[in-house]
Amino acid sequence: MDSKPYNKRKHLAYAKLLLRNSDLSSLRHASLEMRYFLEAHVYERLLKDADQIPKSIIQKWEPNKAMKMLSMFNKLADMDLKLTITAQDGSSPIIIQYNNIKNSELTKIYNSLGSYLHLPQPSKAKSFSIDKDKLVKIFDKIKLLIRGNLIIIKTDYETFECESCKQPILFTRWYVEKNESITCQNDSCKVEHFIERYEGGCRFGSKIPCTCTCGAELEIFHSQLKIGEIIKCTSCLVNYRVDPNLTKIK
Incomplete structure (x- = not known):
């Protein structure tokens, strides 16, 4: 440009x-x-x-x-x-x-x-x-x-696939070192992915692990979860409502 x-x-x-x-x-x-x-x-x-x-x-x-x-x-x-x-x-x-x-x-x-x-x-x-x-x-x-001249030192950008829209998300090692999450750069998506660092690399995740009674995995994204939201299982079509719930710690 x-x-x-x-x-x-x-x-x-x-x-x-x-x-x-x-x-x-x-x-x-x-x-x-x-x-x-x-x-x-x-x-x-x-x-x-x-x-x-x-x-x-x-x-x-x-x-x-x-x-x-x-x-x-x-x-x-x-x-x-x-x-x-x-x-x-x-x-x-x-x-x-x-x-x-x-x-x-x-x-x-x-x-x-x-x-x-x-x-x-x-x-x-x-x-x-x-x-x-x-x-x-x-x-x-x-x-x-x-004063002086514009100097650009190219940064090594990497990508991973968004779990929601499947579009590539750009990141750098510097970003991963300094942040706990990254948001999808697709304007129509914006799903947040958490960053998990481990020795020699990192992984990204945006979903909450949740299994339907039929055994299928429900697609629930942490950053889009809202109280009262209806979630439908794509396998058996059962509907679930997200309700607030407190669990007593013994």
Whole structure:
């Protein structure tokens, strides 16, 4: 997918011009341009890796949430990267730098800028102002993101079959190490699969083991189980209702 529509330098340049002024309208529009800049930075990163990453990440329009999701699969997603290329003897190094922003900082700045884009509450309307010095500090911090070159280190994605819709679910070893479950990335499914790790590998499961009186296995997915739900055995067609039940512990 093409990342050219996202020209982050343009938005930073507009913000710089607007910050020369001190009126409320200019500062509000400077905040908007810096938000656009952060969005362009994130989308540029996502689209360069679009052939691999789950579609659900790319479809997130909020950049901080998109990067948080990507970081769950790729530990390098929000890190600065440096690539050094040298001759065989180690001489004549060429250094390529990519400046990034940590998810926590991205969220803080993005939300802070967003707070200036709304009309103030009636009780604060008369005293409302935008702190120009704060915006200038944000500008100085994020302008580092235009220096250097985008570096993408391909992540080894693996797949397993969803137990419900049978579509492939993407995961990485990094994700498995840091999470207890993963949701099917098929928008019409979204069944949650729990992760069980063992020495040398892992397995995924989404069903609750339950046998009908006829001996057939009932298809019950943990993340979709609701009190009062009717479950039908596909073998003998007997219906079951899910009821809350407490078992006394002796």
